[in-house]
């Protein structure tokens with residue numbers, strides 16, 4: 345197997361058989377010709393592999409799936425329309441009404457709402473625990489537990505998940521650990537190397553890297569034993585495929601194949617081939633961009649740390665962060681691009697700062713090549729009460745940066761002049 349930078353450029357591509365095109369072609373088609381009625385019947389019964397319909401597979405998307413799976417060190421990948429779709433399917437693939445999930449409470453906002461509200465309405469109870477103390481996961485385990493869930497770097501505190509320890513606790517309980525690796529990408533950390541069983545990514549962020557396309561991907565490590573009685577959806581006959589049993593038919597990639605041929609077939613959040621193509625363009629420079637993101641973010645965090653107009657700085661790559669030791673273990677190549685800081689003067693100073701940045705873009709996203717800034721208290725978290733804000737770790741003075749790959753002097757100059765406006 346090649347090294348990471350080579351996989352980012354070549355992974356999953358074996359040459360286009362039809363045209364010998366060097367770039368990955370965009371197969372902008374909904375459907376594919378059958379050789380014969382017998383061939384069609386076999387494809388529909390999953391007794392032969394081949395393309396049927398782009399809702400569940402496409403040759404352009406296939407390269408993307410293989411490439412990300414290789415980058416993450418997994419056995420197979422499934423691309424879907426968004427990061428949220430990836431997270432939703434990753435859970436619904438193994439949990440139903442009456443089942444329970446144990447998740448870190450340090451979550452992306454969309455995931456928090458999915459877990460605390462939408463899954464609850466569907467009868468799936470999600471326990472949200474403080475993951476900075478991994479034993480908190482153990483306290484919520486019962487015989488309905490079906491998975492653990494956490495993010496490599498949690499939102500908004502930027503705490504690093506102790507993946508190895510949490511995976512151990514999950515495995516003792518006979519359930520898989522699902523990790524959202526969006527904030528760091530496999531260039532900085534591969535959760536599968538530390539015991540994670542399923543990795544989900546929003547390709548919308550660093551993977552695509554240019555803020556052009558929404559996409560998500562599920563990677564199956566191919567190691568978890570689904571036959572321990574807790575996962576009947578994988579081990580009992582599926583009447584919609586002539587009583588096929590996923591673990592018998594697909595072995596180590598049973599989980600991934602069920603997500604594709606069952607959930608993607610029925611719920612339908614397919615990625616468009618054009619977006620798969622754009623995301624592949626992004627992936628080819630992922631390893632280069634992450635290096636620059638990390639170096640720039642470290643410089644910005646260091647600049648802010650020494651500034652009298654700043655109250656506090658949160659960056660897991662600095663010794664002042666409570667996750668610094670975990671970052672040294674899991675993020676030894678860099679602590680990614682997200683930097684939080686508190687501005688002196690609270691809410692009003694934060695608003696003034698946002699209104700005076702020029703180079704930094706004011707929007708709700710992360711992982712763009714461009715530097716981004718947001719003030720959660722006045723935007724993403726404005727509906728929360730003061731108590732809820734505290735619980736979510738979103739203070740009035742909190743500004744979140746996603747540092748891009750521009751020249752760092754220009755980024756710092758822009759931050760410096762906007763801070764000057766707050767005096």
Ligand SMILES: *Cc1c(COP(=O)(O)O)cnc(C)c1O
Pocket residue numbers: 426427428429452454455495524526527546547548549558559560710
């Ligand atoms: C953005 C994001 C998501 C959701 O991804 P979309 O592609 O926007 O649906 C999930 N997790 C994390 C950590 C994110 O940053």
